[in-house]
Amino acid sequence: MTTQFALDVYLARIKSGYTQSDVAHLLDISRVTISRFERGNSEPSLQDILALSLVYGRSFESFFADKLRRRRQRLLKRLQNLQPLTQPTTKHANREANLQRLARRLEADLAIHDWA
Template sequence: MTTEFALDLRLARRKAGYTQGDMAHLLASHQSAVSDLELGKIRPSLEQIIELSLIYGRSFESLFGELMAERRKLLKKRLSCLPDLGKQTAHTFNRPASLERLKRRLAKPSKNGGA
């Protein structure tokens, strides 16, 4: 995880006036885990992402735009080298259209900077 995310998380906490101990209590975690999040050593769990969004009153994308951009880039790379299907069957009929929709979604820049 990059430093920008960690700094944003730390800044949001400080702006709100919370201590790392406060955040640890609210997240049902340990102060060291909050520190690790703010240093970029670990990524938050899905539950923590939801709780952080609620605590700071920010949308997922505004809080985690950088992470969204990183995942978007990786998905684009994986999509570009997805193996051909070979023989189409009834259960793979929608695959080409679904892959095209995914490609279009990944090409769109995010509203909140998650490019």
């Protein structure tokens, strides 16, 4: 996990007033594991991330805002370089419309979050 994620998890716990032991008990993991998450020395499982989101009252996305921004930018760039199909068939009928929708959605998300 990134240092930013570790810092976010740490600050969420401090802001909530919980101890590492409190969070460890709620997630049914060891206090040492919580400490490792907060120092960026261990990657939480998806289940742990979901539980942390619930415990701290934060959206899943809020823990990964920076990663999502970079991924949106990368997808948008790759989308612009996607090659057209040489022999489209009926099973590809929605491809172009969906690619355009994806591009608009990525651009809108980047603009909304001022991440462009």
